[in-house]
Amino acid sequence: EVRLVASGGGLVQPGGSLRLSCAASGFPFSMYWMHWVRQTPGKGPVWVSHLGSDGGNTDYAASVKGRFIVSRDNAKNILYLQMNDLRAEDTGVYYCTRVLESCGGHTCNPPGYLHHWGQGTLVTVSS
Amino acid sequence: DIVMTQSPDSLAVSLGERATINCKSSQSVLHSSNNQNYLAWYQQKSGQPPKLLIYWASTRGSGVPDRFSGSGSGTDFTLTINSLQAEDVALYYCQQCYSAPLTFGQGTRLEIK
Numbered sequence: 001e002v003r004l005v006a007s008g009g010g011l012v013q014p015g016g017s018l019r020l021s022c023a024a025s026g027f028p029f030s031m032y033w034m035h036w037v038r039q040t041p042g043k044g045p046v047w048v049s050h051l052g053s054d055g056g057n058t059d060y061a062a063s064v065k066g067r068f069i070v071s072r073d074n075a076k077n078i079l080y081l082q083m084n085d086l087r088a089e090d091t092g093v094y095y096c097t098r099v100l101e102s103c104g105g106h107t108c109n110p111p112g113y114l115h116h117w118g119q120g121t122l123v124t125v126s127s
Numbered sequence: 128d129i130v131m132t133q134s135p136d137s138l139a140v141s142l143g144e145r146a147t148i149n150c151k152s153s154q155s156v157l158h159s160s161n162n163q164n165y166l167a168w169y170q171q172k173s174g175q176p177p178k179l180l181i182y183w184a185s186t187r188g189s190g191v192p193d194r195f196s197g198s199g200s201g202t203d204f205t206l207t208i209n210s211l212q213a214e215d216v217a218l219y220y221c222q223q224c225y226s227a228p229l230t231f232g233q234g235t236r237l238e239i240k
Contacts, residue, residue, distance in 0.1 A: 035229070043233070043234075044220055044231040044232055044233050045169075045177060045231045046231070047230065059227055059228075061228055062228075095176055100179070100182060111165055111182075111224045112165075112222075112229045113167050113179060113182040113224060114177070114179060114222075114229075115179050117176035117177060117178070118176065119176060120176060
């Protein structure tokens with residue numbers, strides 16, 4: 001069974017930092033691209049970042065570029081999202097997600113169908 | 128960015144009837160290299176993360192009942208739920224992965240009439 005367990009969320013003041021973690025199990029973690037998606041109540045999901053299976057191929061939403069860093073430890077099966085200079089608009093539930101198709105090489109680029117979602121971790125940026 | 132617009136925002140349908148949700152993208156999500164539409168549908172029940180229902184515009188995800196179907200091409204897509212069941216009450220989102228960034232529609236709330 002695929003499991004994605006996110007942690008690290010909490011209440012932080014504007015300008016602060018948080019590091020989210022997502023522990024993955026039940027599948028060969030190093031073979032899948034991973035994405036972070038944010039959602040606020042009553043709104044559609046918003047894509048935040050993705051990371052290729054080997055740790056390359058990173059990309060970020062324009063609103064977080066330069067402030068967030070995505071990374072992974074394939075030996076420990078953990079995905080990370082370092083969030084710096086947090087703003088009120090970063091508030092939401094952050095989901096780590098796994099794509100549908102495996103892709104182990106550096107040159108592959110699987111379609112962004114988000115097949116598995118964790119339960120999410122809530123980040124609240126407020127003074 | 129590709130903007131995804133769903134209609135209606137909310138929908139109430141009687142049990143056993145058909146529900147239809149529409150999604151329009153601001154540009155085509157049909158890739159000429161493989162003639163595939165990079166379009167997915169998700170279902171989100173209260174308190175849960177979204178669940179992938181349909182991908183490639185019309186391919187059902189694993190374990191998804193066959194009363195759910197997706198259709199359309201280019202910029203206009205439809206999610207159809209035949210013979211509505213009580214457990215289908217949820218928010219439904221379309222999403223494109225044709226180009227970065229991935230973008231989602233605003234959602235359609237489906238209720239029982």
